[in-house]
Amino acid sequence: LDTEAMAQIRKRLDSLTKPQGSLGQLEEIATRLGGIQGTAQPQITRKAVLLMAGDHGVVAEGVSAFPQEVTPQMVYNFLQGGAAINALARQAGAQVICTDVGVAFPLEPADLMRHRVANGTRNMAMGPALTRQEALQALLVGAEVAEDAIQAGNRLLATGDMGIGNTTPSSAIVAVLTGAPLAEVVGRGTGINDGALAKKREVLGRALAVNKPDPGDALDVLTKVGGLEIAAIAGAVLQAAAARTAIVIDGFISTAAAMIAARLSPLSVSYMFPSHGSVEPGHRKALAFLGFEPMLNLNMRLGEGTGAALSFYLLEASLHILNEMATFADAGVSEKEG
Amino acid sequence: LDTEAMAQIRKRLDSLTKPQGSLGQLEEIATRLGGIQGTAQPQITRKAVLLMAGDHGVVAEGVSAFPQEVTPQMVYNFLQGGAAINALARQAGAQVICTDVGVAFPLEPADLMRHRVANGTRNMAMGPALTRQEALQALLVGAEVAEDAIQAGNRLLATGDMGIGNTTPSSAIVAVLTGAPLAEVVGRGTGINDGALAKKREVLGRALAVNKPDPGDALDVLTKVGGLEIAAIAGAVLQAAAARTAIVIDGFISTAAAMIAARLSPLSVSYMFPSHGSVEPGHRKALAFLGFEPMLNLNMRLGEGTGAALSFYLLEASLHILNEMATFADAGVSEKEG
Numbered sequence: 001l002d003t004e005a006m007a008q009i010r011k012r013l014d015s016l017t018k019p020q021g022s023l024g025q026l027e028e029i030a031t032r033l034g035g036i037q038g039t040a041q042p043q044i045t046r047k048a049v050l051l052m053a054g055d056h057g058v059v060a061e062g063v064s065a066f067p068q069e070v071t072p073q074m075v076y077n078f079l080q081g082g083a084a085i086n087a088l089a090r091q092a093g094a095q096v097i098c099t100d101v102g103v104a105f106p107l108e109p110a111d112l113m114r115h116r117v118a119n120g121t122r123n124m125a126m127g128p129a130l131t132r133q134e135a136l137q138a139l140l141v142g143a144e145v146a147e148d149a150i151q152a153g154n155r156l157l158a159t160g161d162m163g164i165g166n167t168t169p170s171s172a173i174v175a176v177l178t179g180a181p182l183a184e185v186v187g188r189g190t191g192i193n194d195g196a197l198a199k200k201r202e203v204l205g206r207a208l209a210v211n212k213p214d215p216g217d218a219l220d221v222l223t224k225v226g227g228l229e230i231a232a233i234a235g236a237v238l239q240a241a242a243a244r245t246a247i248v249i250d251g252f253i254s255t256a257a258a259m260i261a262a263r264l265s266p267l268s269v270s271y272m273f274p275s276h277g278s279v280e281p282g283h284r285k286a287l288a289f290l291g292f293e294p295m296l297n298l299n300m301r302l303g304e305g306t307g308a309a310l311s312f313y314l315l316e317a318s319l320h321i322l323n324e325m326a327t328f329a330d331a332g333v334s335e336k337e338g
Numbered sequence: 339l340d341t342e343a344m345a346q347i348r349k350r351l352d353s354l355t356k357p358q359g360s361l362g363q364l365e366e367i368a369t370r371l372g373g374i375q376g377t378a379q380p381q382i383t384r385k386a387v388l389l390m391a392g393d394h395g396v397v398a399e400g401v402s403a404f405p406q407e408v409t410p411q412m413v414y415n416f417l418q419g420g421a422a423i424n425a426l427a428r429q430a431g432a433q434v435i436c437t438d439v440g441v442a443f444p445l446e447p448a449d450l451m452r453h454r455v456a457n458g459t460r461n462m463a464m465g466p467a468l469t470r471q472e473a474l475q476a477l478l479v480g481a482e483v484a485e486d487a488i489q490a491g492n493r494l495l496a497t498g499d500m501g502i503g504n505t506t507p508s509s510a511i512v513a514v515l516t517g518a519p520l521a522e523v524v525g526r527g528t529g530i531n532d533g534a535l536a537k538k539r540e541v542l543g544r545a546l547a548v549n550k551p552d553p554g555d556a557l558d559v560l561t562k563v564g565g566l567e568i569a570a571i572a573g574a575v576l577q578a579a580a581a582r583t584a585i586v587i588d589g590f591i592s593t594a595a596a597m598i599a600a601r602l603s604p605l606s607v608s609y610m611f612p613s614h615g616s617v618e619p620g621h622r623k624a625l626a627f628l629g630f631e632p633m634l635n636l637n638m639r640l641g642e643g644t645g646a647a648l649s650f651y652l653l654e655a656s657l658h659i660l661n662e663m664a665t666f667a668d669a670g671v672s673e674k675e676g
Contacts, residue, residue, distance in 0.1 A: 016422075017412065017415055017420060017421055017422075018421075018422050018640050019403065019404070019528035019529045019639070019640065020529065021529070022528065022529070022638065022639050022640040023422060023636075023638055023640055023644070024617065024636045024637030024638040024639065025635075025636040025637050025638070026636060026638070065357070065674045065675060066357070066672065066673075066674055066675065067672050067675055069672055070671055070672050073669065073670060073671040073672060074355065074671060076669070076670075077355055077664055077669045077671060080664070080669070082355060082662075082663060082664025082668065082669050083355055083356075083663065083664070083669075084354075084355075084356050084361060084659060084663055086662070086663075087655075087658040087659050087661075087662040087663055088655060088658065088659070090658070090662070091651075091654065091655055091658045190357035190360065190674070191357045191358065191359070191360070191674065279362065293635065294635065295634060295635060295636055296633060296634060296635075296652075297363075297631065297632065297633060297634075297635060298361075298362045298363040298364060298633055298652070299362030299363050300360065300361055300362040300363070300364070301357070301360050301362065302356050302357065302360040302361055306361070310651075310652065310655060313429075313648075313651045314634075314636070314648065316429065317425075317426060317429055317648060320425040320426065320428070320429045321422060321425050321426070323425075324420075324424070324425040324428070325420060325421065325422055325424075325425055326415060326418070326420025326421070330420065331411065331414070331415045331418070331420050331421075332411060332414075333408055333411040333412060333415060334404065334405050334407055334408050334411060335404075336403045336404055336528070336529065337403060337404065337405055
């Protein structure tokens with residue numbers, strides 16, 4: 001990060017007509033945006049949500065409330081603009097870029113599948129979800145999608161996910177990397193009942209026992225108990241950081257992916273912004289792993305990038321503050337005493 | 339609230355392409371907006387922040403980090419558009435309506451003072467801050483300002499405050515109405531040091547001992563340890579509720595005022611929406627008194643309506659969801675199993 005730009009921004013923020021630091025996170029966001037962009041006048045022009053879709057072999061174990069065909073159905077819904085992320089991205093003035101990284105069903109036209117790495121993952125309760133080659137390829141897909149979005153002029157990105165069953169690999173990643181017991185990081189996802197929740201915990205226990213992912217090797221974790229869209233999100237985060245572009249991390253699945261990115265490149269965390277705190281119990285642990293506090297608490301649990309898209313407004317607010325407020329001197333307002 | 343409209347909205351939200359309830363608070367906001375407006379198609383057209391300004395005699399005790407003349411200086415800053423609330427209201431497409439309810443200094447032109455009830459409050463450490471007549475008059479000023487804003491076409495309001503020293507009366511109100519010990523509801527306001535914080539606690543202790551406000555009589559609390567801008571905010575909230583108009587409650591000072599409103603008319607709480615959680619330690623207790631969880635956590639402590647103005651976007655988001663998303667049937671997406 002550009003510490004000179006950040007110092008200039010802090011100085012300006014302290015000169016504005018408000019008690020110093022009283023805008024809390026908004027001040028920290030403006031400062032970090034300047035550090036990321038390498039300027040005391042950071043800008044957010046074009047914005048995009050990078051929505052990665054993939055399927056999960058583990059759904060064969062009965063861990064999700066929705067059938068797997070919902071993944072491709074929702075891809076079409078995204079393309080037609082009818083999903084929650086479409087409504088919220090339109091409100092934010094952001095583009096939704098939906099990428100099939102590993103849906104388990106054919107998509108039409110076939111060009112929609114040009115980034116597909118595999119037709120979903122394998123059942124991680126029986127063995128590794130991915131090969132190391134597939135995991136790396138999906139990381140690169142994410143990086144390529146992010147780079148294309150940056151080349152197209154986007155100065156602010158967000159992550160989003162679609163994949164029936166994908167809270168299961170996310171819980172596995174969070175459990176392995178944080179060391180938290182499974183019971184604390186497994187939730188109801190799209191809304192499973194008590195029986196399915198018990199089943200999900202049992203399946204996750206088996207997946208960890210069978211695969212023995214190495215907590216010290218993020219790529220091993222991603223390969224054995226991850227997912228294709230999760231890998232692509234991690235790749236997008238790494239590429240955003242490499243290209244000095246801010247990226248907002250959505251909810252539980254995206255934060256699990258961001259943890260992989262953080263382990264592969266600890267510096268990448270400086271380019272990430274948290275968004276909301278999800279209902280999924282593992283999300284708080286995932287956020288804490290990254291040192292983040294969520295800005296929004298709306299009891300959401302949808303994914304798709306919805307929490308991240310809502311947060312774009314807050315990042316923009318930080319720049320309205322930086323750019324539009326009067327200083328104490330200009331407005332003739334007395335400063336703090338003593 | 340219109341329960342028929344709310345039932346229709348819930349039915350529609352459950353038909354949209356997302357797991358039921360997965361948008362959490364956004365779904366509850368859309369539903370309540372329909373209940374408030376009495377329609378299954380609630381709308382937010384014009385929006386306004388009702389910013390009430392007033393001074394506090396208790397600043398003579400040394401409870402604030404800023405000199406009292408900052409109150410009128412900031413009023414001019416609001417009118418010139420240079421304050422934080424101006425930047426955030428512009429971003430939100432909202433108007434800022436600033437009213438002098440009791441600034442301690444003259445304002446020019448004199449017309450700016452047309453709603454002024456008194457030249458600030460008296461020092462509550464020595465006796466009642468207001469007379470019952472003044473408190474009632476300030477409540478009515480707030481109601482009138484809110485009614486004018488509603489008549490002008492605003493369908494969504496927010497509260498805001500300006501008044502050097504006004505965390506002190508707010509802490510007193512929260513302590514008296516919640517029964518919490520003073521130590522738990524007194525904070526650093528605009529940024530006082532440890533010595534001034536100890537002084538502030540001591541002054542509040544004296545104010546409560548001298549005045550003995552009756553926790554069962556909100557008007558008595560407002561009169562003895564309240565403030566003119568606090569009374570006006572309470573009046574604005576009551577009028578918004580009477581006129582079936584949603585009103586977003588800003589931070590600590592506004593929430594203390596909303597507590598007075600809630601005690602005077604418990605039904606008014608249904609028309610209030612929380613916004614952010616402030617750094618002020620008493621704010622959580624004040625929110626809990628009203629049964630609210632903050633939507634935004636940004637470590638802010640500025641007032642002026644800044645947290646409420648940021649929240650306008652979230653209320654609008656709830657309507658984008660309600661109005662723009664495809665249904666399961668329309669999008670051909672499979673519903674939840676079992």
